Amino acid sequence: MMDWLWTLVLMIAAFLGMEVFAWYAHKYIMHGWGWGWHKSHHETTDGVFEKNDLYVVVFSLVVVGMFAVGDLYWEPLMAIASGITLYGVVYSLFHDGLVHRRWPMRWQPKSGYLKRLVQAHRIHHAVRTREGAVSFGFLYAPGVKKLKKRLKQQQPSGAQHDR
Ligand SMILES: [Zn+2]
Ligand SMILES: [Zn+2]
16 A cells, blocks of 8 residues: 555646646647647637547546556556546636536636636637737736737737638
8 A cells, every 4th residue: 555645745746746747738739730729729619528528538437547557557547547537627617617618617716816716718719829828827927918928929919800
Protein backbone atom coordinates (compact mmCIF):
# COMPACT_ATOMS: atom_id res chain seq x y z
CA MET A 1 0.00 0.00 0.00
CA MET A 2 1.16 3.49 -0.80
CA ASP A 3 1.44 6.06 1.91
CA TRP A 4 -1.70 8.25 1.83
CA LEU A 5 0.34 11.46 1.97
CA TRP A 6 2.38 10.42 -1.04
CA THR A 7 -0.85 9.55 -2.84
CA LEU A 8 -2.26 12.99 -2.04
CA VAL A 9 0.88 14.78 -3.23
CA LEU A 10 0.81 12.88 -6.53
CA MET A 11 -2.89 13.64 -7.00
CA ILE A 12 -2.44 17.37 -6.41
CA ALA A 13 0.64 17.47 -8.65
CA ALA A 14 -1.28 15.70 -11.44
CA PHE A 15 -4.23 18.07 -10.96
CA LEU A 16 -2.03 21.16 -11.25
CA GLY A 17 0.03 19.63 -14.02
CA MET A 18 -3.17 19.11 -16.00
CA GLU A 19 -3.83 22.85 -16.10
CA VAL A 20 -0.40 23.37 -17.64
CA PHE A 21 -0.98 20.48 -20.04
CA ALA A 22 -4.47 21.75 -20.92
CA TRP A 23 -3.08 25.21 -21.66
CA TYR A 24 -0.49 23.79 -24.06
CA ALA A 25 -2.90 21.34 -25.64
CA HIS A 26 -5.50 24.06 -26.14
CA LYS A 27 -3.03 26.52 -27.62
CA TYR A 28 -0.86 24.22 -29.72
CA ILE A 29 -3.01 21.17 -30.48
CA MET A 30 -6.61 22.37 -30.49
CA HIS A 31 -5.70 25.70 -32.08
CA GLY A 32 -3.04 23.89 -34.13
CA TRP A 33 -3.28 20.60 -36.00
CA GLY A 34 -6.30 19.58 -33.92
CA TRP A 35 -8.41 22.55 -35.04
CA GLY A 36 -10.62 20.22 -37.10
CA TRP A 37 -12.30 19.00 -33.90
CA HIS A 38 -11.98 22.15 -31.83
CA LYS A 39 -13.48 24.45 -34.50
CA SER A 40 -16.95 23.20 -33.54
CA HIS A 41 -16.43 24.66 -30.06
CA HIS A 42 -15.88 28.13 -31.49
CA GLU A 43 -19.05 28.00 -33.58
CA THR A 44 -22.65 27.97 -32.52
CA THR A 45 -23.99 24.43 -32.74
CA ASP A 46 -27.59 23.29 -32.40
CA GLY A 47 -27.03 19.78 -31.08
CA VAL A 48 -26.23 18.68 -27.57
CA PHE A 49 -22.80 17.45 -28.61
CA GLU A 50 -20.09 19.03 -30.72
CA LYS A 51 -17.12 17.49 -32.48
CA ASN A 52 -14.87 19.03 -29.84
CA ASP A 53 -16.31 16.55 -27.31
CA LEU A 54 -14.21 13.89 -29.00
CA TYR A 55 -11.27 15.33 -27.06
CA VAL A 56 -13.04 14.40 -23.83
CA VAL A 57 -13.56 10.88 -25.17
CA VAL A 58 -9.89 10.51 -26.13
CA PHE A 59 -8.60 11.91 -22.81
CA SER A 60 -11.01 9.69 -20.86
CA LEU A 61 -9.72 6.61 -22.67
CA VAL A 62 -6.14 7.59 -21.85
CA VAL A 63 -7.02 7.97 -18.16
CA VAL A 64 -8.84 4.62 -18.10
CA GLY A 65 -5.70 3.10 -19.62
CA MET A 66 -3.59 4.75 -16.91
CA PHE A 67 -5.78 3.26 -14.17
CA ALA A 68 -5.48 -0.18 -15.76
CA VAL A 69 -1.69 -0.02 -16.18
CA GLY A 70 -1.31 1.47 -12.69
CA ASP A 71 -3.38 -1.30 -11.16
CA LEU A 72 -1.27 -3.96 -12.83
CA TYR A 73 2.25 -2.57 -12.73
CA TRP A 74 2.78 0.69 -10.91
CA GLU A 75 0.45 1.92 -8.18
CA PRO A 76 1.50 5.62 -8.21
CA LEU A 77 0.06 5.87 -11.70
CA MET A 78 -3.39 5.35 -10.19
CA ALA A 79 -2.90 8.37 -7.93
CA ILE A 80 -1.86 10.41 -10.96
CA ALA A 81 -4.88 9.16 -12.91
CA SER A 82 -7.12 10.16 -9.97
CA GLY A 83 -5.70 13.69 -10.03
CA ILE A 84 -6.40 13.89 -13.76
CA THR A 85 -9.94 12.62 -13.23
CA LEU A 86 -10.52 15.25 -10.57
CA TYR A 87 -9.28 17.91 -12.99
CA GLY A 88 -11.73 16.58 -15.57
CA VAL A 89 -14.62 16.93 -13.12
CA VAL A 90 -13.67 20.48 -12.10
CA TYR A 91 -13.05 21.44 -15.74
CA SER A 92 -16.44 20.10 -16.73
CA LEU A 93 -18.16 22.05 -13.94
CA PHE A 94 -16.37 25.32 -14.76
CA HIS A 95 -16.01 25.20 -18.50
CA ASP A 96 -19.12 23.28 -19.54
CA GLY A 97 -21.25 24.37 -16.60
CA LEU A 98 -20.40 27.90 -15.56
CA VAL A 99 -19.22 29.24 -18.93
CA HIS A 100 -21.16 27.32 -21.56
CA ARG A 101 -24.23 26.42 -19.49
CA ARG A 102 -24.29 22.81 -20.61
CA TRP A 103 -25.25 21.60 -17.14
CA PRO A 104 -28.59 22.49 -15.61
CA MET A 105 -27.23 24.93 -13.07
CA ARG A 106 -28.40 28.47 -12.69
CA TRP A 107 -25.78 29.97 -10.44
CA GLN A 108 -23.56 32.58 -12.07
CA PRO A 109 -20.61 34.06 -10.16
CA LYS A 110 -21.15 37.80 -9.76
CA SER A 111 -17.76 38.73 -8.40
CA GLY A 112 -14.37 37.41 -7.47
CA TYR A 113 -12.08 34.95 -9.11
CA LEU A 114 -14.77 32.72 -10.63
CA LYS A 115 -16.31 35.65 -12.44
CA ARG A 116 -12.89 36.53 -13.82
CA LEU A 117 -12.47 32.94 -14.98
CA VAL A 118 -15.81 32.98 -16.81
CA GLN A 119 -15.03 36.33 -18.43
CA ALA A 120 -11.58 35.17 -19.46
CA HIS A 121 -13.02 32.18 -21.27
CA ARG A 122 -15.66 34.35 -22.95
CA ILE A 123 -12.76 36.45 -24.24
CA HIS A 124 -11.22 33.26 -25.58
CA HIS A 125 -14.44 32.73 -27.51
CA ALA A 126 -14.43 36.28 -28.88
CA VAL A 127 -12.22 34.84 -31.62
CA ARG A 128 -13.77 32.29 -33.93
CA THR A 129 -10.68 31.54 -35.90
CA ARG A 130 -7.76 29.22 -35.27
CA GLU A 131 -5.32 32.10 -34.91
CA GLY A 132 -5.48 35.20 -32.79
CA ALA A 133 -7.19 33.76 -29.72
CA VAL A 134 -6.08 34.53 -26.16
CA SER A 135 -6.68 32.94 -22.74
CA PHE A 136 -6.12 29.22 -23.17
CA GLY A 137 -6.18 28.16 -19.54
CA PHE A 138 -9.24 26.82 -17.74
CA LEU A 139 -8.59 27.15 -14.03
CA TYR A 140 -6.13 29.99 -14.10
CA ALA A 141 -6.80 33.20 -15.98
CA PRO A 142 -5.06 36.56 -16.03
CA GLY A 143 -7.17 39.64 -15.36
CA VAL A 144 -9.78 40.66 -17.93
CA LYS A 145 -8.15 44.01 -18.73
CA LYS A 146 -4.87 42.31 -19.54
CA LEU A 147 -6.59 39.80 -21.82
CA LYS A 148 -8.57 42.42 -23.69
CA LYS A 149 -5.40 44.37 -24.32
CA ARG A 150 -3.63 41.25 -25.56
CA LEU A 151 -6.59 40.42 -27.78
CA LYS A 152 -6.46 43.82 -29.38
CA GLN A 153 -2.73 43.55 -30.00
CA GLN A 154 -3.16 40.19 -31.68
CA GLN A 155 -6.09 41.10 -33.88
CA PRO A 156 -5.85 43.16 -37.00
CA SER A 157 -8.96 45.38 -36.79
CA GLY A 158 -12.15 43.53 -37.61
CA ALA A 159 -10.55 40.10 -37.82
CA GLN A 160 -12.71 38.77 -34.97
CA HIS A 161 -15.65 38.53 -37.31
CA ASP A 162 -13.98 36.55 -40.04
CA ARG A 163 -14.16 32.80 -40.09
ZN1 LIG B 1 -10.33 27.34 -28.18
ZN1 LIG C 1 -15.21 27.05 -24.30
